[in-house]
Amino acid sequence: MIKTLxxxxxxxxxxxxxxxxxxxxxxxxxxxxxxxxxxxxxxxxLASGAVEIALGLAMIFLTKQKKMVGLILALFFVLVFPGNIAQYIDHRDGFGLDTDTKRLIRLLFQPVLIFVALYSTDALKKLKK
Structure with a gap:
């Protein structure tokens, strides 16, 4: 139940x-x-927004393919991580991230998102096979 939520x-x-x-x-x-x-x-x-919408819909509705969707979403989070790093390194404000400390804390949440994508879809089991 918790994984589904x-x-x-x-x-x-x-x-x-x-x-x-x-x-x-x-x-x-x-x-x-x-x-x-x-x-x-x-x-x-715009392109990443379209991908995010597709992945969001897939996470909610493609329950039979949830493990594959979880893997793809985790990969997406890995691929966009350089953008988050660039925001930190270049000291770019956005989303209320107006200090290096806030931008650094945000970087720590990316692994959490990756884990939730894998855990909530049981994709971790697919990776172990």
Whole structure:
């Protein structure tokens, strides 16, 4: 029961984040796109928002494929982590993260998100096989 609630909550979180990428927080999310990415920051934000919406829906509704969805979401969290690191290193404000301490604390939550994606979908069992 707790895993199901975590999976649905994480799916809802991803949906909200994805909607934010496409709408009200679009410019704020651009602060997380590292300068070394050779694409428009707006494109990266829009594309990642679409991916987040898809992953959020998958976390909630694709229960038969939940282990694979959990693995993909965990990988997504790993892939976007350089953006969070860039925000810290470049001292970029966004989402109320207006100090290095706040940005550093946020970095510590990325492994938590990865763990919740794997745990709530039983993807950890898939990794052990």
């Amino acid at each position: 975590l999976r649905i909550a994480l799916g809802a979180f991803m949906l909200l984040a994805g909607i934010g990428h496409l709408t009200y927080a679009r410019e704020t999310f651009q602060a997380q796109v590292p300068d070394w990415i050779p694409l428009s920051k707006d494109f990266v934000v």
